[in-house]
Amino acid sequence: MTSEMTAPAVSAEPLWRLGTAYFSRKTVLTAAELGVFTTLSGAPASSDELAKRLELHPRGARDFFDTLVALGVLSREGEVYHNTPLAEHYLNSDRASYVGAFLNAADARWNQLIDALRTGEPQNRWGSGAQMFTEQYRTTAAWRNFTAGMDYLNGMIGPVLAEAFDWSTVTSVVDVGGARGNLAAAILRGHPHVEAGVMDLPGVEPVFHEHMTQLGLSGKITFHPGNFFEDPMPGAQALVMSHVLHDWGVSEREQLVAAAFSALPSGGVLLICDPMIDDDRQGPAGALLTSLNMLMVTPHGSEYTRADCRSWLEKAGFTGLTEAELGTHNTLITARKP
Numbered sequence: 350m351t352s353e354m355t356a357p358a359v360s361a362e363p364l365w366r367l368g369t370a371y372f373s374r375k376t377v378l379t380a381a382e383l384g385v386f387t388t389l390s391g392a393p394a395s396s397d398e399l400a401k402r403l404e405l406h407p408r409g410a411r412d413f414f415d416t417l418v419a420l421g422v423l424s425r426e427g428e429v430y431h432n433t434p435l436a437e438h439y440l441n442s443d444r445a446s447y448v449g450a451f452l453n454a455a456d457a458r459w460n461q462l463i464d465a466l467r468t469g470e471p472q473n474r475w476g477s478g479a480q481m482f483t484e485q486y487r488t489t490a491a492w493r494n495f496t497a498g499m500d501y502l503n504g505m506i507g508p509v510l511a512e513a514f515d516w517s518t519v520t521s522v523v524d525v526g527g528a529r530g531n532l533a534a535a536i537l538r539g540h541p542h543v544e545a546g547v548m549d550l551p552g553v554e555p556v557f558h559e560h561m562t563q564l565g566l567s568g569k570i571t572f573h574p575g576n577f578f579e580d581p582m583p584g585a586q587a588l589v590m591s592h593v594l595h596d597w598g599v600s601e602r603e604q605l606v607a608a609a610f611s612a613l614p615s616g617g618v619l620l621i622c623d624p625m626i627d628d629d630r631q632g633p634a635g636a637l638l639t640s641l642n643m644l645m646v647t648p649h650g651s652e653y654t655r656a657d658c659r660s661w662l663e664k665a666g667f668t669g670l671t672e673a674e675l676g677t678h679n680t681l682i683t684a685r686k687p
């Protein structure tokens with residue numbers, strides 16, 4: 350028997366699964382781009398009606414809509430398609446929680462992975478420092494799309510963070526780079542005795558207030574406009590940096606950790622949360638993949654190992670480090686100022 354005729358020793362199934370995971374993502378994001386979920390919101394429709402509204406050719410339409418049912422973003426009762434709650438919240442572009450634009454931008458970016466790997470350059474043109482954000486998000490609508498994407502990510506860890514740390518003796522917290530306050534809101538909901546604040550760039554303030562109104566928390570969380578590389582961090586007993594350190598290179602991370610140390614009182618705590626890489630750098634895949642994403646969106650950002658994070662904290666003078674897993678590959682490291 351020639352080698353070509355031998356049954357393969359290695360199953361192709363894992364590769365096939367990776368391939369169909371890509372098909373799944375592309376199908377859902379194409380549906381968001383076409384407006385499937387926006388048109389179905391409040392107006393369920395049959396396959397023919399939906400294809401007509403979206404100007405789709407009938408050949409693929411039914412398979413497309415039924416695939417969306419199989420993937421859990423549509424449901425079908427008889428012949429009538431509806432949004433599932435997941436799609437209604439995150440994929441209906443009429444909602445402030447819409448993440449279709451955010452995820453589609455990521456899709457376009459990942460087509461540039463080969464260029465990012467060859468050049469080491471981010472695949473956008475937004476400069477570095479605070480400019481990286483202010484150039485990219487020039488309008489309130491752009492900040493809204495971006496912070497909706499952030500909330501889609503931090504919404505999965507906020508309630509866990511509120512439980513994973515003992516907030517009973519903390520009276521005040523500021524979420525540094527806290528975007529429109531979604532994570533601060535999760536802490537406040539779990540621990541109403543805590544005075545909560547957010548520090549972020551001034552351009553975020555309109556979407557912060559908009560989001561607080563939507564959450565029914567108007568006036569409950571203070572917004573501190575500022576640039577964390579230039580302005581002192583607000584004084585609070587606890588400072589949070591969630592998905593902030595991974596945006597920057599090592600020297601900037603050390604600068605931010607040192608600035609937090611200066612701002613905290615003795616006994617104060619810094620909470621750092623990012624999708625951290627295992628110390629042996631063999632996983633988790635989710636953290637390593639987001640590290641590649643940081644390659645494409647920032648000049649110097651990446652995910653980092655827990656050991657790296659511990660070293661920056663200890664260098665700044667923090668002690669009493671603790672670690673907890675928050676899910677979706679996010680690790681929480683806490684550290685106290687002596």
Ligand SMILES: C[S@@+](CC[C@H](N)C(=O)[O-])C[C@H]1O[C@@H](n2cnc3c(N)ncnc32)[C@H](O)[C@@H]1O
Pocket residue numbers: 478479482499500502503525526527528529532548549550553575576577578590591592593596
């Ligand atoms: C990747 S987002 C993370 C948002 C949020 N902490 C979360 O976990 O979803 C980084 C945040 O840092 C803010 N930021 C970036 N540069 C900043 C600066 N120089 N000063 C203050 N905030 C900044 C951005 O506006 C953005 O809200």
